[in-house]
Amino acid sequence: MFDKVLVANRGEIAKRIITTAKALGYRTVAVYSEPDSQSPHVSLADEAVCLGAGAASDSYLNIDNILKAARMTEANAIHPGYGFLSENSAFAEACQLEGIIFIGPNTSAIELMGSKRAAKEAMITAGVPCIPGYEGKDQSDSVLIDAANDIGFPLMVKASAGGGGRGMRIVEAASDLAGAIKSARSEALNAFGSDELILEKALRACRHIEIQIFADNHNNVVHLGERDCSMQRRHQKVIEEAPSPVMTPELRDSMGKAAIAAARACNYQGAGTVEFLLDQHNEFYFLEMNTRLQVEHPVTELITGYDLVEWQLRVAAGEPLPRTQDQLTINGHAIEVRLYAEDPANNFMPQTGEIALWQPASHDDQTGEAYSGVRVDSGIQEGNTVNAFYDPMLAKFITWGENREQARRRLVRLVQDSHLLGLRDNRSFLSELLQSDTFIQGQTTTDFIETEFTANPSLSVQEVSNNEWMLAALLLSHGIENDNSRLQTSMIGERQLSLGCGDVKKICRIQQMDSHQFCLQLDDTVSIFHVISTDDNQLCYQLNNVRQTITFHKSKANGFSYSLWLASAQGNLHFHDLTFQTSQNEKAGSNKVLASMDGVVIDVLFSEGQTVKQGEVVAIIEAMKMEHPLKAGVDGKIRQIFASPGDQVKGRQLLIEVEE
Structure with a gap:
């Protein structure tokens, strides 16, 4: 007790x-x-x-x-x-x-399933279908190479103790094998403290299906259906749903029995997940078992109606499982996506910074009522700082529907209408995935993003529309010391603002026509904005006879200028008022190598006095479980180095200065 x-x-x-x-x-x-x-x-x-x-x-x-x-x-x-x-x-x-x-489970189950090699041996003994490969104890390069030639190519080299895609390499030909083994060993040793590897036949165009199991200490084991986690990027799950769009009752029964056999093989207790790959012929193969609660457990909760954390606590207290297998049913459909502080247009670079605004769209702003079938699991609040110490996942958006399409529509709206300002996030990427034809049709496989989605606009640097530039100018044209509700009377006459967003700069002219209307000119575009209302973070306006609302956050950047985060469908936009900035300030820093974000310096590749070319990697920092190369911006010599391996650095901190 x-x-x-x-x-x-x-x-x-x-x-x-x-x-x-x-x-x-x-x-x-x-x-x-x-x-x-x-x-x-x-x-x-x-x-x-x-x-x-x-x-x-x-x-x-x-x-x-x-x-x-x-x-x-x-x-x-x-x-x-x-x-x-x-x-x-x-x-x-x-x-x-x-x-x-x-x-959680007993130590022996954790230890067994923590080793892909030992787990696979146990699964083969238990009769659970496994991918052909090598999981022997002899880890010499020669044995691995011989085994790989017997398996055939392409194949996967995997860290036995690994997860999340680390220590994993796909090998297309025998000539690439030795290098893959070496690099996988090195990464596995650094990440998990073990360089043990396994080899598996590479299965292409598969679905990733996992079965939620639960066991108590009264010899009861059940499964609560499956989750489809096929939408992945670099072996990391992006969208999870339950049930799987391709599941049949017969296949669910077979996979469920295999998962239960896996749990019984290690005398399991508590919540666990048995993961499988499902090929195009509906043949499934054991992948691994996670001996814990999964990130995506909410979709199972929504389709079964049970609180899995409550089940964990009851089992840990010695109680029997609250339901038998015959009593478990599936109702409706649920889908989950993970909100990350990352920039998809910059190779998914993790982002750090203060959360200026957090508004998940879980309730109706007018009535205050919670939306039906909507759930947001969040660990953040306004004012929190997203730092480089931990994984960049901030929240999860989950929706339930009577059918898959209703759940999908609800999730698209939830993702698009929720706002996180102060740093860039992946909401546009998630929205585009949820609206892709392949996902709508339920035909996603694990290689979809890498093979079919790379040209999507959410993965490119966002182009700011003229309307967004004008809205930014309008919001920056009066000081934050003024009450936002008095925006329509806070400007007198005409102003000209110089704005910056990323590397792009624009000049916008603003003229107040009356207490509510503003004429804005940007390049050759002239638009009339009718301001209807504003509050601390929302501007309601009318443009071309269409009423719209946009979310923003504005703060003082220095003594005389302001910074603005503006929400848009394609991603958060960060504007700066550059009206008073000097040209000299704009040019500074091209010969300086700055930390891309908060992190730890793990390597400096040059010494002072050495020659470096523009674009060469001069240092590497680690942040949020990822390595980030830093490149020289100009040709020249390393004039001074300000950081050493092991140093904790802040974003934009000067690390290396290059003498042109």
Whole structure:
């Protein structure tokens, strides 16, 4: 028995677990890093303990500090969420030694399924269909090369302890194999502390189907249907839905029985997910088992009507599963997408910065009523800073419908009408995917984005329309010290503004015609805007007899100019008032190599005095689990280096200066 649950995680999943635990009557404890002190999950819990500095190794991965927090607060159960320590057998064992209930499977199941090699051997023994490949203990290059030649090409080289696409290489020909083995070993060792590899036949044009299973300690195991996670980018899930558009009752029964067999093979307990690849002939193959709650668990909750976190807590308390297999049914359809702080037009570069505005469209602004079939799981609030220490996922948008098309329409609207200002995000990318013909028809495979979606406009630098330039000029044409509701009377006469958005600059002339109408001229375009109303973050206006509303956030950039974030269908736009900026300031920095975002310097590739050419990579920083190369902007010599490997740096911090 336990009565107080410590949640060893952060963000939306920490909030999600704390909410259910409180509803069941449990006391809750949040843990947090120093940068997360103002995060919503901290104030939601009954108690909270700071674990340490921002780096995950000092906080959410620090087993000693987490157990110390549990002792301090007398928490007698720990829920690990997902990520971080959720699939760490040493952490589960440490909890057991402390007499603390680990809300998850036993250590042996975690350890077995944490090794792709050992897991695959166990699945073959249990009769679960597996992809042809090599999963032997002999890891010498010669044995791997011989095995690869027997398997045939193309094939996958995979880190045995890996996940999320790290330590994974696809090899098209034998001549590429040795290099792939070497690089996969290196990445796997750095990422997971193990360079053990497996080889598998590469299956193309497959669907990624996973089965949600649950087991208790009374020998009961059930599955709660499937999730289709075929829409992926670089082996990372982008859209998840339940049920799968291609599932039949017979196939669901076969895959469900295989997943249950996998769970029984490792004496499983709690929530788990067995992942399969489904080929074009409806043959399925075991991929891996995740011994935790999945990011995409809400779609299963919406189609079954059950709270999976509640089931986890009940099972951990020794209760039997609340339903048998015969009592579980599927109702309707649910789809989920993940909101990331990243720029799809810049190779999905993670973004950092302060969240100036967060408005998820889960409620009707006029009535305050919650929209039907809409759910937003969020771990952020306005004023929070998105930093480089953790994964850039900020929230999840989930919708339910009586059928797939209704769920899809609701999700498109939810994604498009929600606003996150202060940094760029991936909402336009998600919206375009949800509206693609392939997804609408339910024909997505795991290689769709890489093979068919690369030319989509959401992956290119956004072109700002004349209307957006004019709206920005209108909103920047009066000071934020004025009440926004008095915009229509705050300007007198005519003004000329110089605006910047990215690398583009424009000049706009504004003339106030009366208390509500403004004439704006940009290049050869002249438009009349009729201002209907404004509040702190929304401008309602009429243009060409059409009434529209646009969301914005404005702040003071310095003593005499302003910065504006403007929401648009293609992505967040960041404008600056450059009216008073000097030409010298505009030119500064071309010979300077600046950190692209907050992160850790992992390599500096040149020394002072060495010659470098424009475009050459001169340093690499790591942020949000990714490496980011930094390139020289000019030809010249390295004049001075201001950072060393291991240094923590801020975005736009000067790292290297080049003498032209």
